[in-house]
Amino acid sequence: MTIRCCCNTIGEMxxxxxxxxxxxDIMTERINKDMIxxxxxxxxxxxxxxxxxxxxxxxxxxxxxxxSLDEAAMVHGLxxxxxxxxxxxxxxxx
Numbered sequence: 001m002t003i004r005c006c007c008n009t010i011g012e013m014x015x016x017x018x019x020x021x022x023x024x025d026i027m028t029e030r031i032n033k034d035m036i037x038x039x040x041x042x043x044x045x046x047x048x049x050x051x052x053x054x055x056x057x058x059x060x061x062x063x064x065x066x067x068s069l070d071e072a073a074m075v076h077g078l079x080x081x082x083x084x085x086x087x088x089x090x091x092x093x094x
Contacts, residue, residue, distance in 0.1 A: 030088050030091065031043065031047075031069065031084060031087050031088060031091070032069075032084060033068065033069045033070040033073070033080040033081065033083075033084050034068050034069070034070060035068060035069055036065070036066060036067065036068055037051070037059055037064055037065055037066075037067055037068070037069060037072060038065040038066065040069065040087070041059070041065075043091070044090075044091060044094070046090065046094075047087050047090065047091075048060075050083070050086050050087055050090055051072075051083070051087075054076075054078055054083060054086070055076050055078060056072055056073075056076055056078070059072075069083060069084065
């Protein structure tokens with residue numbers, strides 16, 4: 001979606017491509033240990049493979065979907081900081 005508005009400093013018409021803005025937001029999305037697993041998977045379903053490879057095999061479970069990454073890591077004896085780093089590296093390299 002593209003919109004045109006008079007919003008620059010010299011009064012010229014500027015074109016803003018909203019799709020590009022939304023894609024930039026997605027591409028720069030980063031997760032943190034306080035994020036809910038379901039919200040992380042909405043950002044990128046590929047995150048599931050990273051979590052499963054680390055030992056979180058129950059991420060599809062309804063109760064796991066409502067847990068934060070930190071809570072899930074604690075239950076599984078994992079370091080949430082390492083998971084955050086792995087997921088953010090994955091997102092940055094997409």
